[in-house]
Amino acid sequence: MKIILQENIEKLGTRGQVVEVAEGYARNYLLPRALAIPADAGNMKRLEKIRAALARKEATEKGAAELLAQQLAATSVTIARKAGENDQLFGSVTAADIAAALEAQGFHVDKRRIQLAEPIKVISENEVSVKLHHDVSATLKVSVTREA
Numbered sequence: 291m292k293i294i295l296q297e298n299i300e301k302l303g304t305r306g307q308v309v310e311v312a313e314g315y316a317r318n319y320l321l322p323r324a325l326a327i328p329a330d331a332g333n334m335k336r337l338e339k340i341r342a343a344l345a346r347k348e349a350t351e352k353g354a355a356e357l358l359a360q361q362l363a364a365t366s367v368t369i370a371r372k373a374g375e376n377d378q379l380f381g382s383v384t385a386a387d388i389a390a391a392l393e394a395q396g397f398h399v400d401k402r403r404i405q406l407a408e409p410i411k412v413i414s415e416n417e418v419s420v421k422l423h424h425d426v427s428a429t430l431k432v433s434v435t436r437e438a
Contacts, residue, residue, distance in 0.1 A: 293328060294326060308334075352426060358399075359426050370436070370437040377414075379411050415431065
């Protein structure tokens with residue numbers, strides 16, 4: 291079944307792209323979630339208008355992501371945790387903890403956008419990548435300190 295994607299879908303395509311997918315995948319997943327529309331004659335005519343609107347929206351989102359990336363690059367986050375004598379944390383610092391610390395500083399970043407290979411388990415200074423847009427990512431300095 292041919293469909294027109296309404297959202298970027300990893301391993302399938304980008305917004306506005308016409309792709310061929312299995313009928314069950316389209317009918318049961320993509321169409322009910324408004325991730326795609328059928329590629330019939332009427333929708334193909336509207337596709338050109340949609341592509342122009344998507345290009346404008348994409349440029350706006352990318353500009354906002356670049357601005358946020360510049361602000362995050364100049365920001366550092368300090369998280370205090372209880373630790374043992376050898377600087378091992380009791381627990382760990384996760385992407386959710388980093389997102390909460392950014393929220394406290396006035397930055398709204400979804401925890402799923404913070405790319406942390408594994409939770410931080412020792413007192414240290416770390417650089418964490420934040421993927422804000424498919425073309426824009428920022429590096430954030432995260433400092434984990436001993437709780438007083």
